[in-house]
Amino acid sequence: MSDYNFAYLDEQTKRMIRRAILKGLAIPGYQVPFASREMPMPYGWGTGGVQVSAAVLTPDDTFKVIDQGADDTTNAVSIRRFFQKTADVAVTEATAEASVIQTRHRIPEEQMNAGQILVYQVPIPEPLRFLEPSEVETRKMHALEEYGLMHVKLYEDISQHGAIATAYAYPVKVEDRYVMDPSPIPKFDNPKLSMPAIQLFGAGREQRIYALPPFTKVVSLDFDDYPFEATKADHACDLCGSTESYLDELIVDDAGGRMFMCSDTDYCTSRRKAGHIGAQGVPYEEDAA
């Protein structure tokens, strides 16, 4: 433990990041530039989220990491171990027990509560990027609230696919002011963005931090005649039988066999522990791998 400062980053760096976070919380949806540090993992693995987590973690925190909803994927396991090693914090897989949750591409199914912090890993924080390549121009568009271009993207979706086909990283307007990329969460999760917990977004490579304070007004952009719809696979979880949760589709053999299961592993496991069984599920057993 003595080899590292608490949570890897030095105190001055954490202070700088906390300043960016506070500014982000004061201006919901505004992308605050910060001096992103080189982290001992490649860009794209959550270097932004890791720096934000390092800046908000305290020794008393309980930490949880999810990647596409799962606690047991490489990305989640390596980031969790990173903070176990460098911060010696308690870790958990249970959403309700965690005080800080770092997430990639999902919001936990279970209701988040006041006092919790949700940290997102963000690959590209600029929602206008693919329509307007110039950063100078996009900053000006944010400053002057010129967001017509965002609807051009949705228009293109409808004209090509007959419906708004954007299924993840669905643009939202925050407090009637800033248009924000909610990171690549499925649009199923968009209605949950207004929640009692604090949400922090960190983009390491792009050097931006933005934030949503509790109960911020977050509206998904849409057209009057093509309203926003939070979609999910029209199926129930094959393991726990939930019809409420966001599902992953798995190909299970080479004969077209497939199953749907909750992407949030903690949610699915706790339902199975409580005795819910899906179409292809078996009763939950401790340590059944």
Added chain:
Amino acid sequence: MTPLLQVENIAKLYGARIGCTDVSFDLYPGEVMGIVGESGSGKSTLLNCLAGHLVPDRGAVKFDTRADGQHDGGLRDTVTMSEPERRMLSRTDWAFVHQHARDGLRMNVSAGGNVGERLMAVNARHYGEIRDTATDWLGRVEIAADRIDDRPTAFSGGMQQRLQIARNLVTGPRLVFMDEPTGGLDVSVQARLLDLLRGLVREMGLSAIIVTHDLAVVRLLADRLMVMKDGQVVETGLTDQVLDDPQHAYTQLLVSSVLQV
């Protein structure tokens, strides 16, 4: 009658070199003004200063703005107004047609999206209505309705230029800036484009400022003409008057240089 645009002593310097200097004129509603001159005479610099793309070093560009919540409207200097207001003007009351269509179009967005962008920028939020307007405008610039979902990259040069015009006129601007609208097009396509532009300008009662080095274009479109040389205006007058009876030596040279077929 109030002029729509009042230009007073506009000057733009590039260091010691002169871009354009001491340009003043009034433009009245429904009037089309042509600006001609050789390459490097300051035509485009002047146009960019008027349209707010460049900040002039001296002078005022007063536009007859509509009344809104904060201002009474009337003639206001667009050089000193705030940037949000100027940008709002440039997507409502003003339009700018670039010489190269790809400068004025979004090449990775479909034709319908290109036309709809200005509508969405002024808060149109009904897909069906945006699409109907886009289809209508494509028809008015003679682009087949079934090309609405094609990208401009799939269009010919003349079609791209017509699409750019549709995209600019869809919000019903009152003043259109055109920078060599027929440049790079072959003569038959040019003729059709000019015909179309003349029709639209008359029908919508637009005012326009057209920069070109092609005297045939101004002969067809412009009511009044301004001849520029070395950043200065050397002659102004009614188009036919200037072209048929040029007074200044340079204008005489310009008119006599036109190739006769």
